[in-house]
Amino acid sequence: MLRSALLNVMVAAARKAGRTLKRDFGEVEHLQVSLKGPANFVTAADRKAEETLKAELEKARPGYGFLGEEGGLQAGSDPSHTWIVDPLDGTTNFLHGIPQFAISIALQRDDTIVAGVIYNPANEELFIAERGKGAFLNDQRIRVAGRQRLADAVICCGLPHLGRGDLAQFRKEFAVVQERVAGLRRFGAAALDLAWVAAGRFDAFWERNLSPWDMAAGILMIREAGGYVSDCEGGDQMLGRKSIICGNETMQREILALLKAANRE
Ligand code: IPD
Ligand code: CA
Ligand code: CA
Ligand code: CA
Known part of the structure; x- marks a missing residue:
């Protein structure tokens, strides 16, 4: 290239x-x-x-x-x-x-x-x-992974720790997602988590309380790899709302639906 x-x-x-x-x-x-x-x-x-x-x-x-x-x-x-x-x-x-x-x-x-x-x-x-x-x-x-079923998917997430972020909300979201997917991971470097979604290693990723420098390059990487990105409300204000969900079209939609369901419970 x-x-x-x-x-x-x-x-x-x-x-x-x-x-x-x-x-x-x-x-x-x-x-x-x-x-x-x-x-x-x-x-x-x-x-x-x-x-x-x-x-x-x-x-x-x-x-x-x-x-x-x-x-x-x-x-x-x-x-x-x-x-x-x-x-x-x-x-x-x-x-x-x-x-x-x-x-x-x-x-x-x-x-x-x-x-x-x-x-x-x-x-x-x-x-x-x-x-x-x-x-x-x-x-x-690189391209995002093509998997279409949550039951086959390995999902990565970020989690709040030591009082940063809403732990109660995360627990609800984690419980709902964890029941439906093949694997759930927390690797601890958000920019790399996004790059790994772009490379098709993770099927999806979500995290709240991120900063622009964690996400800016990764958002472009995922879109250019054919993936879909939204904030955790389903909009396109990732930097403003400090949150992200991404994956292929199906995975992004499915994880968004699960988070919404978790927050209704
Ligand atoms: C952190 C990492 C981590 C995420 C935190 C970030 P830093 O960035 O990306 O995965 O969960 O929210 O602050 O401080 O190591 O650059
Ligand atoms: Ca960071
Ligand atoms: Ca840093
Ligand atoms: Ca830091």
Whole structure:
């Protein structure tokens, strides 16, 4: 596949930040760790990766705005372009030596996500997508899974922990979904969960209380892989409502119906 100049910029930045993340992953016991809130860790690795990504992306596209998990929004001189970046998605996995974490970079043009990169430096899996041009894993085209029956499906979810989010609601939703599907998983890195749906590994994924940097690249990845995405109310305000359901057309619809049923109980 011939990669666009834009994707080349994004991939080069992700690989550069990925190299330092991988080094830090090997020496995680020496990392400075602080708490942003209950069970909300941030490490020197998160901050360093964000600095690298910001510097590389700014060098290639001066003037674009930058929204990063650690530094918040820094407006640029070009109001129509903003990078949306999670420098390390899955910090808790990272801290525990679990190689399920990623860098997520999306480019928003006006109100549309036009390109996305999700990169796991631990196994060098690189997911990329550009609007209208498909989604790829290590340069091979990916598609969402085709399964049509919940009974055959493996579903991934995120869950509230230590007082973050509505645990009672999650328990209801989990119970209803769990009864109907072949398997239910919680892997702990939302951007990768989305990339894995795009690659057909998970049949669907849902999570509440996510931030734009967790979802922006993944939403494009799933759509470009032929999948369907909604918020947990069935609308298209994923970033605004901070929630997501995705899968192929049937799976997205079925999980939405199950969550609605769970919340009526
Ligand atoms: C977290 C992960 C996790 C999700 C949390 C996110 P972080 O991101 O994506 O899977 O359940 O809601 O905050 O903090 O590791 O970048
Ligand atoms: Ca975090
Ligand atoms: Ca994240
Ligand atoms: Ca993060």
